[in-house]
Amino acid sequence: MTVDAIVFEHVTFAYGAPPSGATGVRGIGGHSADSGPAVHRPVLDDVSFTLPEGEFCLLVGPTGAGKSTLLKAVNGLVPRFTGGDMHGRVTVAGRDVRGATPADLADVVGYVGQDPLAGFVTDEVELELAYTAEQLGVAPAAMRKRVTEIVDLLGLADVRDRALAQLSSGQRQRVAIGAALVAGPTALVLDEPTSALDPTAADEVLSALHRLVHDLGITVLLAEHRLERVVQYADSALLLDGGRCTAGPLGEILARSPVAPPVVGLGRLAGWPGPPVTIREARRHAAPLRKILAERAGTVARGTDIPSAAQAGPPLLEARGLTVDYPGVRAVAGVDLAAARGERIALMGRNGSGKSSLLWALQGTGKRSGGTVAIGGADPAARRPGERRTLAGLVPADAADLLYAETVAAECAGADEDGRAPKGTCAKILDDLVEGVDPGVHPRDLSEGQRLALALAVTLTAAPPLLLLDEPTRGLDYPGKAALAARLGTLAGAGHCVVVSTHDVEFCAEFASRVVVLSDGEVVADGPARQITAASPMFAPQVEKILPGWMTVAEVEAALESGDD
Template sequence: MSEPAVLLESVSVVPAGADRPVLRDVDLAVEEGELALVVGRTGSGKSTLLGAMCGRVPHFTGGTLHGRVLVRGRDTRQHRPRDLADVVGVVGQDPLAGFVTDTVEEELAYGMEQLGLPSATMRKRVEETLDVLGIPELRHVPLRELSGGQQQRVAIGSVLTAHPRLVLLDEPTSALDPTGAEEVLATVTRLVHDLGVTVVVAEHRVERVLHHADRVVHVSPGGEVRAGLPADVMEWSDIAPPVVELGRWAGWRPLPLSVRDARRAAGDLRDRLDGAPVPTGRGAAGAPVLRARDVVVRHPGDVVAVAGVDVDLLPGQVAAVMGRNGSGKSSLLWALQGSGALTAGRVEVLDSEGRSVRPADLSPARRRSRVGLVPQTATDLLYLDTVGGECAQADAESDAPGGTCAALLERFAPGIPDGRHPRDLSEGQKLSLVLAVQLTADPPVLLLDEPTRGLDPGAKAALADTLHDLAGRGRSVLVSTHDVEFVAECADRVLVMATGEVVADGPTADVVVSSPAFAPQVSKVLTPAPWLTVGAVRDAASRAGAS
């Protein structure tokens, strides 16, 4: 039998300055040609596990690694990351931070240049990768002008062009729309099945990857790592997609891992729910707290990002804006908040006296108290040396009681030490900290741009509860997201954008159930009835049984 692609023997990792390991006594083998899915809570150590597999832990991160890690037979104690560059490729959580060139084509070629590949080979592989990822039109576009999802695709492509035998992907689909994510995952599975490349994927959006995986690796907050076949691990895992949760509750055997499997098992359940009332979202009443008319946003090069959008944000409502990468969602949110460019149109929000004012005319402090915004790059809002300092500053700036921000952070991402530097947090923990900072101000309008990126299901559930609480107190929330399961859990209304325009706007079930791209897993399993979540199905079935 050939040696594993990656072998960890009695591995423990103790971060610099820490008194306990983040990974503890890990024994793990990932075989050649496998697709392994790594799951676990935010901050549990998934990124550390991937870092150990490529030598970045501890060579770049510091700390101490006990035990032995072999990458295609090379011991990471003797081989630093540069010595493994010909066999392992890594894509991190923040693609922009990893770019080293200016344009898409240059970035795709850079890794091959470092390996000394012939120019003809580089040209051929660049063309293949542009076509495979569906981004040939982006060839000459500057990397900083791409949307977050487009940047993620380029980051993945820059690794694939080097044809490594092992690929490590940390949250590879978190910034992608559903269609883009499927395209990337199709590429990854072709690498596994057609070329025998070993792929290890750490991903919170398990529903996107699980049915592709050969093995699931579960990382617990205590540092324990357990691995097994997907169906076996999903029997007990605290991280599971809706089809698995539905299958557990319904007692389906074998446990379904995909919509297709669940739909085959769901005939009796669909009959049981026939005629049961489907819950609807909260209705909103009252005058809009934010009104936008004919909003136009143009970027350099006369690129129209938002093309004459009208939108009213209502008190007591959670709305979601969805759409393909590059459809204009982020540009719209920045224009509504007042910090972004507004080429034409008008945006007005109610001030503390109930008067209509333009957010762009307010000072930054007053603007934040009326319209809060959590951007995709959460670290842009973090500037102090400790988590505790960020929380204390948020309390002071918002005139909130001491400990308000820290309590919100504990709800989203428990256990983060006050003395930890924000830059040392995982991406999910950074986002949780920024969410807590912005929510401390308690603005009447809150705009969130991809707020679930890097959050585990528990943190997403806490965020959904928080948004429901805000709506219950009359706040208006607008969430830009590709996370269809989060939309199903928390949104009352969905707007769909395409090429800068709003092409759909209505109650969540009316908009998403009929969409092949934006429908949540439960609705796909139980169609044609517009059920959205496992919780709604469970409650309806219980009521039907009681009656």
């Protein structure tokens, strides 16, 4: 008899009310809990679904749809620690979540958040894996057996004695999953587990989850914006949009979802039945379309085919022999890099390849052990911070790290002052990037896309010719990433040189004219985006894998429309 692992029965939830017994806790809307904020519109609106034992379910929906809220409701984080007003019933393995703490539910549901490092409570891998078992009072002999089994299951044997800080992002993600599994839960809930991972590390994590489902019968509920990575592993899907939730087979849900991977968009465009949700399925339908596109390849201007640095003019950025060393590690090893105005460069490579260290060294704030950097002939490291911002602006992986003020308006005013720009400059840039941002709201209460736009506006206020972004697509859905690619393309067209560090191959296909690939701190490939990505199974976008020579659904659509003229 099949056991229902996760059941939602008419669950409605809205933020606003304080958590039980809490005082003075800042709410999601930026209010203090003891100030009596009004309850907001429902994030979850009469949500009902059932996930059986041993199901791999993908939670999809636009940015801000409430996916993280739904996941946190499974183990009681919502509303116990977030506040808010909740109605309905959630059960896991037959146990009612209401009134229980996440610790009470650890033996039936494991939760892994977006940032595993923030959830660790110890310093070493084996200690972290054993911590939950210790809290549950598991006998030492049973604890050692359980930890060893998890180490073997998740492929952590080589790192079990290492410090967590020394692990790669993929290894940390597997440790976080292992820590959640120690208690032997029925269900595992994960919030964007691959958002910080390169394609290879993401595949390792998802393969481990796939084994848990098929070998141990664990139910996995996973939210992820990079759907192209996950669909091949999922059995079913939940679509959350406008507070309402629809459950069903993966293909059926993705066919009606406002956010879907490129393979689904291509299937819709070509009229393929289903539409297909995996590369393998799509390739079986693609032969007629390949023939049509081959006849029209020379008649269509493709989005990322813009001049290279050599064609674009004299270099704006020149780095020679750039080296960055940390204790025991050479993060950047003698990199030479030149870039011109108008270029759109994607900096790619595995986790730990040196991408972020290179960006910070180019900007001038980061450590430089050797080599030279010149932006328009000036060394940014030799300038004061205020002057440095006029040469190169860097938006870090967490855009909120640039935001310090209490309101959007104050943040914009501070950017105007720091950038010595006329009053209202930053606010105007922000409005050009994204409309409708409330100037009175706290920056940390904005959506991911709005927060990124604000950080970008703050950076652009100083008008730097070189713009550097580190993993800007985390937390963005497909429409959000397309909008970001278009905005960055506009900036490049206006004369900025834009360099983006990213693991997101689909964003790269939309944005980049040139790709630079790092490995162990060295440049191993540098050339036109279409050429570099097509030659790599790791970095090739979905459309290229189905229709060689084509990068995006938009390119294919333009080619098909050209034949209708």
